[in-house]
Protein backbone atom coordinates (compact mmCIF):
# COMPACT_ATOMS: atom_id res chain seq x y z
CA UNK A 124 0.00 0.00 0.00
CA UNK A 125 1.16 3.52 -0.82
CA UNK A 126 -0.16 6.56 0.94
CA UNK A 127 0.68 10.26 0.88
CA UNK A 128 -0.48 12.72 3.51
CA UNK A 129 -0.67 16.46 2.79
CA UNK A 130 2.20 16.03 0.35
CA UNK A 131 3.73 19.26 -0.91
CA UNK A 132 6.32 19.62 -3.62
CA UNK A 133 7.54 22.24 -6.09
CA UNK A 134 10.39 23.01 -8.46
CA UNK A 135 12.36 26.15 -7.55
CA UNK A 136 9.60 27.46 -5.28
CA UNK A 137 6.93 26.91 -7.95
CA UNK A 138 4.41 24.64 -6.22
CA UNK A 139 3.19 21.59 -8.18
CA UNK A 140 1.74 19.39 -5.42
CA UNK A 141 -0.11 21.47 -2.84
CA UNK A 142 -1.37 19.01 -0.27
CA UNK A 143 -1.94 15.63 -1.92
CA UNK A 144 -3.71 12.88 0.03
CA UNK A 145 -3.38 9.80 -2.13
CA UNK A 146 -3.91 6.12 -1.39
CA UNK A 147 -3.21 3.00 -3.45
CA UNK A 148 -4.23 -0.31 -1.90
CA UNK A 149 -2.33 -3.54 -2.30
CA UNK A 150 -3.96 -6.06 -4.62
CA UNK A 151 -5.35 -3.24 -6.76
CA UNK A 152 -4.45 -1.16 -9.79
CA UNK A 153 -4.85 2.53 -8.96
CA UNK A 154 -4.92 4.89 -11.92
CA UNK A 155 -3.66 8.48 -11.64
CA UNK A 156 -5.13 10.94 -14.13
CA UNK A 157 -4.78 14.69 -14.62
CA UNK A 158 -4.25 17.28 -17.33
CA UNK A 159 -0.80 17.86 -18.91
CA UNK A 160 1.50 19.30 -16.29
CA UNK A 161 -0.86 18.48 -13.40
CA UNK A 162 2.02 16.84 -11.56
CA UNK A 163 1.40 13.12 -12.14
CA UNK A 164 5.06 12.26 -12.75
CA UNK A 165 6.10 14.48 -9.87
CA UNK A 166 3.73 12.58 -7.57
CA UNK A 167 4.71 9.11 -8.81
CA UNK A 168 8.39 9.90 -8.26
CA UNK A 169 7.68 10.54 -4.58
CA UNK A 170 6.57 6.94 -4.13
CA UNK A 171 10.06 5.47 -4.24
CA UNK A 172 12.05 8.49 -3.13
CA UNK A 173 13.13 9.66 -6.58
CA UNK A 174 11.85 13.04 -5.40
CA UNK A 175 11.67 14.24 -1.83
CA UNK A 176 8.63 16.20 -0.63
CA UNK A 177 8.87 19.76 0.68
CA UNK A 178 6.12 18.94 3.19
CA UNK A 179 3.83 16.10 4.24
CA UNK A 180 4.98 12.50 3.89
CA UNK A 181 4.81 9.21 2.00
CA UNK A 182 4.07 5.87 3.63
CA UNK A 183 4.74 2.51 2.01
CA UNK A 184 3.13 -0.51 3.65
CA UNK A 185 2.58 1.61 6.75
CA UNK A 186 6.19 2.77 7.05
CA UNK A 187 6.98 6.43 6.59
CA UNK A 188 9.65 7.02 3.95
CA UNK A 189 12.85 8.68 5.14
CA UNK A 190 15.51 10.16 2.90
CA UNK A 191 18.71 8.96 4.51
CA UNK A 192 20.63 6.21 2.66
CA UNK A 193 18.96 3.38 4.63
CA UNK A 194 15.49 4.79 4.14
CA UNK A 195 15.98 5.23 0.40
CA UNK A 196 17.38 1.74 0.05
CA UNK A 197 14.37 0.29 1.88
CA UNK A 198 11.78 2.16 -0.16
CA UNK A 199 13.49 1.31 -3.45
CA UNK A 200 13.40 -2.37 -2.58
CA UNK A 201 9.70 -2.13 -1.91
CA UNK A 202 8.65 0.13 -4.76
CA UNK A 203 9.76 -0.47 -8.36
CA UNK A 204 9.48 2.42 -10.81
CA UNK A 205 8.99 2.04 -14.55
CA UNK A 206 9.85 5.24 -16.44
CA UNK A 207 7.82 6.49 -19.35
CA UNK A 208 10.81 6.20 -21.70
CA UNK A 209 12.64 2.86 -21.50
CA UNK A 210 15.84 4.67 -22.59
CA UNK A 211 15.86 6.21 -19.11
CA UNK A 212 15.90 2.75 -17.55
CA UNK A 213 17.79 0.21 -19.67
CA UNK A 214 21.45 0.10 -18.66
CA UNK A 215 23.07 -3.03 -20.12
CA UNK A 216 23.68 -4.30 -23.67
CA UNK A 217 21.61 -7.49 -23.54
CA UNK A 218 18.13 -8.13 -22.18
CA UNK A 219 19.36 -10.72 -19.66
CA UNK A 220 22.15 -8.48 -18.38
CA UNK A 221 19.74 -5.60 -18.06
CA UNK A 222 17.16 -7.56 -16.08
CA UNK A 223 19.94 -8.96 -13.84
CA UNK A 224 21.18 -5.47 -12.98
CA UNK A 225 18.50 -4.54 -10.40
CA UNK A 226 18.60 -7.73 -8.31
CA UNK A 227 22.43 -7.77 -8.46
CA UNK A 228 22.43 -4.23 -7.09
CA UNK A 229 20.00 -5.24 -4.33
CA UNK A 230 21.97 -8.32 -3.31
CA UNK A 231 25.38 -6.73 -3.85
CA UNK A 232 26.34 -9.88 -5.75
CA UNK A 233 26.33 -10.91 -9.40
CA UNK A 234 23.08 -12.36 -10.75
CA UNK A 235 23.29 -14.79 -13.67
CA UNK A 236 21.64 -13.28 -16.78
CA UNK A 237 20.75 -16.87 -17.80
CA UNK A 238 19.58 -17.85 -14.31
CA UNK A 239 16.14 -18.37 -12.77
CA UNK A 240 15.62 -14.84 -11.35
CA UNK A 241 16.00 -13.28 -14.79
CA UNK A 242 14.15 -16.15 -16.50
CA UNK A 243 11.11 -15.77 -14.23
CA UNK A 244 11.00 -12.00 -14.70
CA UNK A 245 11.16 -12.33 -18.49
CA UNK A 246 8.43 -14.97 -18.41
CA UNK A 247 6.18 -12.60 -16.43
CA UNK A 248 6.37 -10.01 -19.22
CA UNK A 249 6.03 -12.53 -22.06
CA UNK A 250 9.68 -12.33 -23.16
CA UNK A 251 10.95 -15.83 -22.36
CA UNK A 252 13.97 -16.63 -24.48
CA UNK A 253 14.91 -12.96 -25.06
CA UNK A 254 17.87 -13.01 -22.64
CA UNK A 255 20.59 -12.89 -25.31
CA UNK A 256 18.92 -10.25 -27.45
CA UNK A 257 20.43 -6.76 -27.66
CA UNK A 258 18.30 -4.06 -26.01
CA UNK A 259 19.25 -1.67 -28.82
CA UNK A 260 17.56 -3.93 -31.39
CA UNK A 261 14.22 -4.27 -29.57
CA UNK A 262 11.01 -2.50 -30.47
CA UNK A 263 9.81 0.25 -28.16
CA UNK A 264 7.10 -2.05 -26.74
CA UNK A 265 9.64 -4.81 -26.05
CA UNK A 266 11.95 -2.33 -24.33
CA UNK A 267 9.12 -1.29 -22.06
CA UNK A 268 8.55 -4.94 -21.16
CA UNK A 269 12.27 -5.38 -20.42
CA UNK A 270 12.12 -2.33 -18.14
CA UNK A 271 9.15 -3.88 -16.29
CA UNK A 272 10.97 -7.24 -16.09
CA UNK A 273 13.97 -5.45 -14.55
CA UNK A 274 11.70 -4.05 -11.87
CA UNK A 275 9.89 -7.36 -11.24
CA UNK A 276 13.23 -9.18 -10.90
CA UNK A 277 13.84 -7.19 -7.71
CA UNK A 278 10.63 -8.68 -6.24
CA UNK A 279 8.95 -5.40 -5.20
CA UNK A 280 5.69 -5.08 -3.23
CA UNK A 281 4.61 -2.11 -5.33
CA UNK A 282 5.07 -1.22 -8.99
CA UNK A 283 4.66 2.34 -10.26
CA UNK A 284 4.43 2.95 -14.01
CA UNK A 285 4.52 6.43 -15.58
CA UNK A 286 2.42 6.56 -18.78
CA UNK A 287 3.09 2.93 -19.68
CA UNK A 288 0.91 2.89 -22.83
CA UNK A 289 2.87 5.68 -24.57
CA UNK A 290 3.95 4.26 -27.94
CA UNK A 291 2.08 0.95 -27.56
CA UNK A 292 -0.40 -0.31 -30.16
CA UNK A 293 -3.76 -1.93 -29.31
CA UNK A 294 -2.34 -5.43 -28.81
CA UNK A 295 0.50 -4.06 -26.69
CA UNK A 296 -1.94 -2.12 -24.55
CA UNK A 297 -4.25 -5.13 -24.08
CA UNK A 298 -1.30 -7.31 -23.05
CA UNK A 299 -0.18 -4.62 -20.60
CA UNK A 300 -3.66 -4.49 -19.06
CA UNK A 301 -3.59 -8.27 -18.50
CA UNK A 302 -0.09 -8.08 -17.04
CA UNK A 303 -0.94 -5.28 -14.60
CA UNK A 304 -4.21 -6.97 -13.58
CA UNK A 305 -2.14 -10.13 -13.00
CA UNK A 306 0.35 -8.32 -10.75
CA UNK A 307 -2.49 -6.85 -8.68
CA UNK A 308 -4.09 -10.29 -8.34
CA UNK A 309 -0.76 -11.52 -6.92
CA UNK A 310 -1.20 -8.88 -4.20
CA UNK A 311 1.09 -6.13 -5.51
CA UNK A 312 0.20 -2.46 -5.24
CA UNK A 313 0.12 -1.18 -8.82
CA UNK A 314 -0.05 2.54 -9.62
CA UNK A 315 -0.21 3.79 -13.17
CA UNK A 316 -0.56 7.25 -14.71
CA UNK A 317 -2.26 7.76 -18.03
CA UNK A 318 -4.02 10.20 -20.36
CA UNK A 319 -6.19 7.48 -21.87
CA UNK A 320 -9.62 6.98 -20.31
CA UNK A 321 -10.17 3.70 -22.20
CA UNK A 322 -7.00 2.21 -20.78
CA UNK A 323 -7.79 3.68 -17.35
CA UNK A 324 -11.26 2.10 -17.23
CA UNK A 325 -9.99 -1.26 -18.46
CA UNK A 326 -7.07 -1.55 -16.04
CA UNK A 327 -8.19 0.29 -12.90
CA UNK A 328 -9.81 -0.74 -9.63
CA UNK A 329 -9.54 2.78 -8.23
CA UNK A 330 -8.98 6.25 -9.67
CA UNK A 331 -7.45 9.53 -8.51
CA UNK A 332 -7.47 12.74 -10.54
CA UNK A 333 -4.87 15.42 -9.83
CA UNK A 334 -6.22 18.91 -10.22
CA UNK A 335 -4.74 22.20 -9.14
CA UNK A 336 -2.10 20.51 -7.01
CA UNK A 337 -4.52 18.31 -5.08
CA UNK A 338 -6.62 15.18 -5.58
CA UNK A 339 -9.78 16.55 -7.19
CA UNK A 340 -11.54 13.21 -7.49
CA UNK A 341 -11.05 9.84 -5.88
CA UNK A 342 -13.32 6.87 -6.51
CA UNK A 343 -13.80 3.37 -7.85
CA UNK A 344 -15.30 4.38 -11.19
CA UNK A 345 -14.85 7.12 -13.78
CA UNK A 346 -18.56 7.02 -14.62
CA UNK A 347 -20.14 10.39 -13.97
CA UNK A 348 -16.81 12.20 -13.62
CA UNK A 349 -16.76 15.55 -15.47
CA UNK A 350 -13.74 14.93 -17.70
CA UNK A 351 -13.79 18.46 -19.10
CA UNK A 352 -13.62 20.07 -15.68
CA UNK A 353 -10.40 18.15 -15.00
CA UNK A 354 -8.95 18.83 -18.48
CA UNK A 355 -9.03 15.13 -19.43
CA UNK A 356 -9.83 13.39 -22.68
CA UNK A 357 -13.52 12.50 -22.90
CA UNK A 358 -14.27 9.18 -21.24
CA UNK A 359 -16.54 7.94 -24.03
CA UNK A 360 -13.65 7.80 -26.50
Ligand SMILES: Nc1ncnc2c1ncn2[C@@H]1O[C@H](COP(=O)(O)OP(=O)(O)OP(=O)(O)O)[C@@H](O)[C@H]1O
Pocket residue numbers: 134139157158159160161162163164165166
Ligand atom coordinates in the same frame (compact mmCIF):
# COMPACT_ATOMS: atom_id res chain seq x y z
N1 LIG B 1 12.74 18.97 -13.42
C1 LIG B 1 11.84 19.96 -13.47
N2 LIG B 1 12.18 21.23 -13.22
C2 LIG B 1 11.28 22.24 -13.26
N3 LIG B 1 9.96 22.05 -13.52
C3 LIG B 1 9.55 20.79 -13.76
C4 LIG B 1 10.46 19.68 -13.75
N4 LIG B 1 9.75 18.55 -14.02
C5 LIG B 1 8.48 18.94 -14.20
N5 LIG B 1 8.35 20.27 -14.05
C6 LIG B 1 7.10 21.07 -14.14
O1 LIG B 1 6.24 20.63 -13.09
C7 LIG B 1 4.89 20.56 -13.54
C8 LIG B 1 4.37 19.14 -13.34
O2 LIG B 1 5.08 18.26 -14.22
P1 LIG B 1 4.81 16.69 -14.26
O3 LIG B 1 5.73 16.13 -15.29
O4 LIG B 1 4.85 16.16 -12.89
O5 LIG B 1 3.29 16.67 -14.77
P2 LIG B 1 2.47 15.51 -15.50
O6 LIG B 1 1.08 15.59 -14.98
O7 LIG B 1 3.19 14.22 -15.36
O8 LIG B 1 2.54 16.04 -17.00
P3 LIG B 1 2.29 15.25 -18.39
O9 LIG B 1 0.90 14.71 -18.35
O10 LIG B 1 2.45 16.35 -19.41
O11 LIG B 1 3.35 14.18 -18.49
C9 LIG B 1 4.90 21.00 -14.99
O12 LIG B 1 4.55 22.37 -15.03
C10 LIG B 1 6.35 20.80 -15.42
O13 LIG B 1 6.71 21.71 -16.42
